[in-house]
Amino acid sequence: xxxxxxxxxxxxxxxxxxxxxxxxxxxxxxxxxxxxxxxxxxxxxxxxxxxxxxxxxxxxxxxxxxxxxxxxxxxxxxxxxxxxxxxxxxxxxxxxxxxxxxxxxxxxxxxxxxxxxxxxxxxxxxxxxxxxxxxxxxxxxxxxxxxxxxxxxxxxxxxxxxxxxxxxxxxxxxxxxxxxxxxxxxxxxxxxxxxxxxxxxxxxxxxxxxxxxxxxxxxxxxxxxxxxxxxxxxxxxxxxxxxxxxxxxxxxxxxxxxxxxxxxxxxxxxxxxxxxxxxxx
Numbered sequence: 001x002x003x004x005x006x007x008x009x010x011x012x013x014x015x016x017x018x019x020x021x022x023x024x025x026x027x028x029x030x031x032x033x034x035x036x037x038x039x040x041x042x043x044x045x046x047x048x049x050x051x052x053x054x055x056x057x058x059x060x061x062x063x064x065x066x067x068x069x070x071x072x073x074x075x076x077x078x079x080x081x082x083x084x085x086x087x088x089x090x091x092x093x094x095x096x097x098x099x100x101x102x103x104x105x106x107x108x109x110x111x112x113x114x115x116x117x118x119x120x121x122x123x124x125x126x127x128x129x130x131x132x133x134x135x136x137x138x139x140x141x142x143x144x145x146x147x148x149x150x151x152x153x154x155x156x157x158x159x160x161x162x163x164x165x166x167x168x169x170x171x172x173x174x175x176x177x178x179x180x181x182x183x184x185x186x187x188x189x190x191x192x193x194x195x196x197x198x199x200x201x202x203x204x205x206x207x208x209x210x211x212x213x214x215x216x217x218x219x220x221x222x223x224x225x226x227x228x229x230x231x232x233x234x235x236x237x238x239x240x241x242x243x244x245x246x247x248x249x250x251x252x253x254x255x256x257x258x259x260x261x262x263x264x265x266x267x268x269x270x271x272x273x274x275x276x277x278x279x280x281x
Contacts, residue, residue, distance in 0.1 A: 013037075018074040023099035024144030030073065039066040039088070046089035063088050070095075100145055110147045117142065121161045128195045132158065132188050152180045155187050162191070169194045 013036055016029040034040040039062055047063045050056045066088035071079060074095075081098065085091035100106050117138045122131040139154050156179055159170045169190060173182065 015069060015072045018078055018095070020078075020099055023095075024141055026073075027096070027144065028140075030070070033069060034066060037065070037069075038062075039069075042066050043070075043088045043092050047087060067091055106145050110142060110145050113138065113142050113145070114147070117157065120157070122163055124163070128188075128192050132184075132191075135161075136184075151184055152182075155179055155182055155184055158184075158187060158191075165198055166191060166194060 013033045015033065016026055019026055031040060034043050042059070042063050043066050047059050050059060067085070070082070070088060070091045074082070078095070082091040082094050085094060101109065117135075120135055120138060122128075135154060135158055139149050142149050159174055159179070162170050173179065173187070173190075
């Protein structure tokens with residue numbers, strides 16, 4: 001049984017394996033590991049000098065622990081590159097410079113990534129979830145290089161790059177002037193809910209169009225059969241011909257001219273916004 005004064009380790013976090021190609025994600029995971037062990041300040045800033053000998057020994061002990069975690073995360077060739085590092089901060093900076101380059105190199109990469117970020121557009125057949133994943137990934141690459149990118153900037157980027165069918169949702173948000181208070185999670189939920197509703201209504205609209213087409217084909221077949229039975233009975237504009245065609249025609253017209261339900265009106269509103277936007281362009 002542990003004594004009351006002895007520290008208790010609740011868990012030992014797993015060490016993420018270093019990957020040069022995935023340095024941004026690896027460094028993010030390692031930062032979390034360091035913070036969970038209260039070591040990140042040493043890794044980020046180095047060991048602070050202390051006049052107190054006991055405190056100095058404690059700082060060096062914690063620094064050695066952080067360096068040990070870094071060494072466990074890398075393979076042999078990478079370990080050789082940081083073998084001369086005397087502190088966790090030195091090893092961390094060596095890896096960062098090798099993966100991200102010098103300050104000038106990072107600046108060039110940031111500019112290139114910013115251009116890619118600004119030109120991102122949702123594809124015609126791309127789902128909202130997939131597009132948001134692309135945007136977030138691009139934003140995280142910029143942040144990994146040290147570029148400060150606020151969440152409101154990402155929200156604005158998403159709203160600017162949507163397809164016209166999202167205008168009915170995006171335009172009110174942009175005009176509300178509350179973008180700075182809107183989180184990316186809230187925007188994502190709103191857009192994905194709208195996408196589900198539009199897709200469902202378009203599917204229903206397509207089914208109704210197929211039903212109308214089928215009824216029209218049946219009516220055409222019926223009219224063809226009436227003409228083939230006899231010239232005397234259905235000749236001219238008499239009542240028999242009028243009933244045969246009129247009955248089918250009235251049934252089709254009644255179905256076709258139903259008052260649009262709420263979902264049909266919703267789709268028409270979306271298409272109207274799209275048409276107005278295209279005319280304005």
